[in-house]
Amino acid sequence: MRIDLHTHSKVSDGTDAPAELVARAAESGLDVVALTDHDTFDGLDEAAAAGERLGVRVIRGAELSTSRAGHSVHLLAYGVDEEDPALTAEMIKIREGRSGRLSPVLAKLAELGVPVTEEQVLVHVGTSPSVGRPHIADALVAAGHVANRTEAFDRFLADGGPAHVARYTVELERGIDLVHQARGVAVIAHPWGRGRKRLLPPEVLERLVDEHGLDGVEVDHQDHDPAERKELRRLGARLGLIMTGSSDYHGVGKIDHDLGCNTTDPDMFARLQELSALR
Ligand code: AMP
Numbered sequence: 135m136r137i138d139l140h141t142h143s144k145v146s147d148g149t150d151a152p153a154e155l156v157a158r159a160a161e162s163g164l165d166v167v168a169l170t171d172h173d174t175f176d177g178l179d180e181a182a183a184a185g186e187r188l189g190v191r192v193i194r195g196a197e198l199s200t201s202r203a204g205h206s207v208h209l210l211a212y213g214v215d216e217e218d219p220a221l222t223a224e225m226i227k228i229r230e231g232r233s234g235r236l237s238p239v240l241a242k243l244a245e246l247g248v249p250v251t252e253e254q255v256l257v258h259v260g261t262s263p264s265v266g267r268p269h270i271a272d273a274l275v276a277a278g279h280v281a282n283r284t285e286a287f288d289r290f291l292a293d294g295g296p297a298h299v300a301r302y303t304v305e306l307e308r309g310i311d312l313v314h315q316a317r318g319v320a321v322i323a324h325p326w327g328r329g330r331k332r333l334l335p336p337e338v339l340e341r342l343v344d345e346h347g348l349d350g351v352e353v354d355h356q357d358h359d360p361a362e363r364k365e366l367r368r369l370g371a372r373l374g375l376i377m378t379g380s381s382d383y384h385g386v387g388k389i390d391h392d393l394g395c396n397t398t399d400p401d402m403f404a405r406l407q408e409l410s411a412l413r
Pocket residue numbers: 147172199232265266267268283284287288292384
């Protein structure tokens with residue numbers, strides 16, 4: 135059984151419509167795929183319907199933008215009550231914060247000599263309910279300022295980059311609590327990717343398990359090198375965490391993240407499902 139528990143459609147910053155993504159998952163030989171768009175559940179009904187048609191099991195999820203010590207941490211939420219008032223209110227605030235930083239980012243880009251207009255960005259937003267940096271990156275590509283999204287992030291948009299503007303996020307601990315209150319399963323996405331190991335060292339992960347009942351960590355992810363995966367797997371086993379593996383597919387928006395490039399062990403998936411059913 136092939137299981138991929140972290141993907142994005144164009145309802146956030148991927149490039150496939152949800153139904154298209156599920157069709158691609160079927161073509162890639164996946165049996166299970168979770169759609170985990172950033173801070174929204176909007177694509178889930180379309181994905182689930184496509185899953186029924188195509189014989190792919192679609193897991194309902196989202197990737198929440200949280201933070202710790204002012205740095206971004208992504209939290210995967212599976213099987214939550216999508217109507218939960220506290221969680222949905224927080225997701226709206228996060229989306230408003232993301233869209234709200236568009237004009238200050240555009241002002242910085244103009245100062246840096248790579249201007250794009252709001253209209254040029256909005257062309258790339260598609261059905262996403264918020265405007266994120268990947269959409270701004272797409273506008274920079276279309277305007278000929280950079281070759282691809284990666285260059286846009288590396289030169290301008292990455293955290294701490296010259297055109298970066300901080301935005302509202304929820305504290306990681308509160309994010310975990312909100313997912314649990316909404317009867318979902320909370321798994322930290324790529325916890326040690328892109329220098330996050332300093333932010334989430336073993337003792338912090340242990341505390342999140344002890345004090346907030348963190349359920350799992352994503353271990354097999356392209357942002358983790360083999361040594362990080364090995365150490366994280368050992369730590370996760372010691373802490374009794376569910377450990378997942380996923381592509382973090384974004385369509386053509388992110389290279390080297392093809393569907394199924396990392397997968398989740400069926401036993402780990404079974405644990406996730408059991409936990410989800412108990413909540
Ligand atoms: P935002 O939600 O607007 O802060 O944008 C964050 C999103 O940008 C992430 O979810 C990734 O999809 C993408 N992203 C972040 N850093 C990079 C990077 N260095 N290269 C390419 N994409 C990135």
